[in-house]
Amino acid sequence: MSEVTKIYPSDRRALAEVSALLEQEGIRLDRHLDYISAIRDDECHLIATGSMFRNTLRCFAVDHRHQGEGLLNTIVSHLMEQQLLRGNLEVFLYTKPASARFFRDLGFYEIARVEGRLVFMENQPQGxxxxxxxxxxxxxxxxxxxxxxxxxxxxxxxxxxxxxxxxxxxxxxxxxxxxxxxxxxxxxxxxxxxxxxxxxxxxxxxxxxxxxxxxxxxxxxxxxxxxxxxxxxxxxxxxxxxxxxxxxxxxxxxxxxxxxxxxxxxxxxxxxxxxxxxxxxxxxxxxxxxxxxxxxxxxxxxxxxxxxxxxxxxxxxxxxxxxxxxxxxxxxxxxxxxxxxxxxxxxxxxxxxxxxx
The missing domain is CATH 3.40.50.620 (HUPs)
Known part of the structure; x- marks a missing residue:
């Protein structure tokens, strides 16, 4: 169930599922994405997603019925592997203020925030x-x-x-x-x-x-x-x-x-x-x-x-x-x-x- 797959731009049905999951969690699908990943459950329902644009991570969501199962960690680990393949050692991410603590636990550091809107983080503690x-x-x-x-x-x-x-x-x-x-x-x-x-x-x-x-x-x-x-x-x-x-x-x-x-x-x-x-x-x-x-x-x-x-x-x-x-x-x-x-x-x-x- 925790296998991460890539969503291709031509897969309109999967993109619609990603967009629906994000909206369910109060997030809008970013138009600036060059890599979208997802996890499906045993019945092939999309239950977690995370994406990238160049050296930034964005658009994370986990179905509320599956939170606490470590899916966010799995998604982030997968995306960081992709960033390494791209040769990017400095990686940034956007997230909602309420989610910032989860990413701190995954090794990201807060640089700045816009109250009530977003938190900007990076993987380098002194970047x-x-x-x-x-x-x-x-x-x-x-x-x-x-x-x-x-x-x-x-x-x-x-x-x-x-x-x-x-x-x-x-x-x-x-x-x-x-x-x-x-x-x-x-x-x-x-x-x-x-x-x-x-x-x-x-x-x-x-x-x-x-x-x-x-x-x-x-x-x-x-x-x-x-x-x-x-x-x-x-x-x-x-x-x-x-x-x-x-x-x-x-x-x-x-x-x-x-x-x-x-x-x-x-x-x-x-x-x-x-x-x-x-x-x-x-x-x-x-x-x-x-x-x-x-x-x-x-x-x-x-x-x-x-x-x-x-x-x-x-x-x-x-x-x-x-x-x-x-x-x-x-x-x-x-x-x-x-x-x-x-x-x-x-x-x-x-x-x-x-x-x-």
Whole structure:
């Protein structure tokens, strides 16, 4: 009875059973799943389920008539074996607050929670602590390299961006923060889920900010806008899920801000993306309660139109190099013209839609 089987996306009947069991336990079937498992009883009724998306575990449920039989443990053990096969040593999970203690007993550690909605956990006892230590070390090394005294009382700000790719709009936002603060922490989303890979995005950002001496660049890691904390950013979802993900991501950001002394977060107005605009709305509501000022900067406009990375990608798709040159810094334009960008330009030309993030 405790054999775990995989549910395939083509098995609509089994998926309906999984969805029904989750609903029975007050959970909605997540659309962001790439592996679904289940346990059936001797009469082939589905009595337990658990799923994965990349390196996250989610959507657990055990039929209330079979709770206490160790089925959750069996499901989690199976999924962790699958994660090892994927090469993932850092594994995250979402669960309902009422279920968090079960996962603590299975070796997971709570990182953050959104009261009444979800708890975010990981299998590494010091994972988040190590991330904070990395940010602190990078900051100390950056300040030491500047060879300038840093006033601890002076304002410290943060920006989080994907820069897919780096545009004049991104540069404008960073300039505003740089001029108004003694130190700016720039967290570049390191998740490789964009048309421009992280290594390229980082290269273009570094080239575009090298004259701004008070901007410290960090790789965001798994705790800032990643598929673990905020999958809606990379995959379209409904507003309810996006709000929950945004609240979780900002709860974690509050802890990062406290560790680095960040008191302001800068964000550009978002006239294009519904998910990003929703995130900004939650940010404006939540950050002040965490002691962080949220400064919304109007988008840089060129020829009366707000600059966006979506437009840059569309220009590449359309071959409109004249317009593209007005939207990006010289270093970005030079790289896009070079042979190094050939494969990315080919993928953009072949893509049906290049405007999603």
């Amino acid at each position: 988040f602590v190590r991330c904070l230590q990395r940010f602190k070390k990078e900051t100390a090394d950056f300040l030491a390299a500047r060879q300038e005294p840093h006033d601890e009382a002076s304002p410290v700000a943060a920006i989080v961006m994907n820069a897919n790719p780096f545009t004049l709009g991104h540069r404008y936002l960073i300039e505003q923060a740089s001029h108004e603060n003694a130190l700016v922490h720039l967290f570049l989303v390191s998740e490789d889920a964009s048309l421009f890979p992280f290594s390229v995005r980082k290269q273009l950002v570094q080239s575009g900010i090298q004259d701004l001496a008070n901007v410290c660049l960090h790789e965001s890691g798994p705790y800032i806008i990643s598929n673990a904390t905020f999958p809606s950013y990379f995959l379209p979802d409904d507003d309810t899920a996006s709000i929950g993900h945004a609240e979780l991501d900002l709860t974690l950001f509050g802890k990062i801000a406290a560790a680095l002394g960040i008191r302001r977060r800068y964000v550009g107005e978002e006239p294009f993306s519904q998910v990003t605009n929703l995130y900004n709305t939650v940010m404006r509501e939540k950050l002040p309660g965490l002691g962080i000022e949220c400064r919304v900067v109007p988008r840089l406009a060129v020829n009366g139109h707000a600059v966006s990375a979506s437009d840059v990608r569309q220009c590449l798709k359309d071959g409109d190099w004249e317009t593209l040159q007005t939207l990006v810094p010289p270093a970005t334009y030079a790289w896009l013209e070079s042979d190094a960008s050939r494969e990315i330009r080919r993928r953009i030309a072949a893509a049906r839609d290049v405007r999603h993030h």
